[in-house]
Amino acid sequence: MTTVAPAAADEPDQTIEGRLADSAPYRFVVPGDWNGTVFVELDFASGGPSGAQQALIDDGAAYGGTTRDVTGWDLAGAVDNQLEALDAFAAAVGEPSRTIAMGSSMGGMIAATTGELHPDRIDGVVAACGGLSGTVSQWNQKLDTVFTLAQLIDPSLPVVDIPEDIEAARSLWQDALAEAQQTPEGRARIALASAIGQLPAWSQSVADPDPRDPHEYQAGWYGSLSGDPLPYIGQAMSSRYASTQQFGGLPSWNVGIDYKRQLRMVSADARRVVKALYRDAGLSLEKDLATVNGADRIEADPEAVERFAASYEFTGEISVPTLTLNNVGDQISTVAQQSAYEQRVRRAGNAPLLRQVYVGSAGHCAFSDAEVVTAANVLLDRLDTGRWGGSTVPHHLNAAAERLDMGEARFINYRLERFNR
Numbered sequence: 001m002t003t004v005a006p007a008a009a010d011e012p013d014q015t016i017e018g019r020l021a022d023s024a025p026y027r028f029v030v031p032g033d034w035n036g037t038v039f040v041e042l043d044f045a046s047g048g049p050s051g052a053q054q055a056l057i058d059d060g061a062a063y064g065g066t067t068r069d070v071t072g073w074d075l076a077g078a079v080d081n082q083l084e085a086l087d088a089f090a091a092a093v094g095e096p097s098r099t100i101a102m103g104s105s106m107g108g109m110i111a112a113t114t115g116e117l118h119p120d121r122i123d124g125v126v127a128a129c130g131g132l133s134g135t136v137s138q139w140n141q142k143l144d145t146v147f148t149l150a151q152l153i154d155p156s157l158p159v160v161d162i163p164e165d166i167e168a169a170r171s172l173w174q175d176a177l178a179e180a181q182q183t184p185e186g187r188a189r190i191a192l193a194s195a196i197g198q199l200p201a202w203s204q205s206v207a208d209p210d211p212r213d214p215h216e217y218q219a220g221w222y223g224s225l226s227g228d229p230l231p232y233i234g235q236a237m238s239s240r241y242a243s244t245q246q247f248g249g250l251p252s253w254n255v256g257i258d259y260k261r262q263l264r265m266v267s268a269d270a271r272r273v274v275k276a277l278y279r280d281a282g283l284s285l286e287k288d289l290a291t292v293n294g295a296d297r298i299e300a301d302p303e304a305v306e307r308f309a310a311s312y313e314f315t316g317e318i319s320v321p322t323l324t325l326n327n328v329g330d331q332i333s334t335v336a337q338q339s340a341y342e343q344r345v346r347r348a349g350n351a352p353l354l355r356q357v358y359v360g361s362a363g364h365c366a367f368s369d370a371e372v373v374t375a376a377n378v379l380l381d382r383l384d385t386g387r388w389g390g391s392t393v394p395h396h397l398n399a400a401a402e403r404l405d406m407g408e409a410r411f412i413n414y415r416l417e418r419f420n421r
Helices: 051-058 075-093 106-117 135-153 166-180 184-196 214-227 232-246 259-264 268-281 285-294 302-312 337-347 369-385 394-404
Strands: 002-006 014-019 025-030 037-041 062-065 098-104 124-128 322-329 354-362
Touching: 014 075, 025 075, 037 051, 037 075, 037 106, 051 062, 051 369, 062 075, 075 106, 075 302, 098 106, 098 369, 106 124, 106 302, 106 322, 124 369, 135 166, 135 184, 135 232, 135 259, 135 285, 135 302, 135 337, 166 184, 166 214, 166 232, 184 214, 184 259, 184 268, 184 285, 214 232, 214 268, 259 268, 259 285, 268 285, 322 337, 322 369, 337 354, 354 369, 369 394
Parallel strands: 037 062, 037 098, 098 124, 124 322, 322 354
Antiparallel strands: 002 014, 014 025, 025 062
């Protein structure tokens, strides 16, 4: 059921809301001077509009969407909900002239998936801080990180069999990692696992660490892994539990993975830091890698893998302009995943449709409103003009963001590390 309610005099003219077939709520805000553009986002009905969303509404666009509360890790169901919400929107106010799929975190995955699968409904995509290597690959890489840590720090710690008491599992891990961080040996081993898992060393603890200072770099890795708010290890427990429950089995594996090779595939800076810390600790890197490689491996449930992959693995077959926005110090949606997405798009022959921009900040989806609005405006301009031009060059992005006076402008040039899983 859809309801259309007039807003107060100082608010947008209409709020359209209701519930979808699976009971998920949806909501759109439509300005009185609606320009025909609508943004649809996974998480809007959970609490929007944000400052950035309101700015786009004030510029004449409608903005709305659903929530993840019902679908969870069922990404295919979440995509279907975006389309059903758009149908309800069109029934209430009329067909939009253009539709933008936008979102952050899981919402970024949903935006990119919706655009890839439904170019008949979506005209452009802004995918922020999403795991765009795909479902299976990103969770295989998270397995690599946690597996390596467990073998070298405490094999009794939970890796894939996460107990229902997720908070207890998280506490066990954080206590063990805090203790390891107090010794040179523990710091070296944390660095090795962080490098293999391609965690950012740019963290809330250490901004833009210098790889020539291995101890500073390692402190940044530890911040991303466990020391900072919303730590990687905590999400590795909670989302691992949730996805295994949702897909009826374990959708990740490391059978056949050579962790010595995984380390060789990461950036030269990361390898140098790991080697320096192992030298300082008097440990043998070769011996520790042999320990990890010699440990009993984890097998996936093939049917769970199939279900997880179906919910979605990106193909690169995009046919609408797509802009990805990532902050380089995101400890949850690690930035190296963007190289896997770019590679798939390029191999499919669609590179002209894709642009990827980066922000120098730490934390999950840590963008200012100015940065988010600037990204959206770049995509809108691409739809208006048919070309990207120089719009995604960092100094142009920063100039545009600064003019908005809505927060920091921190776009940077960034060289992506190849995703190793």
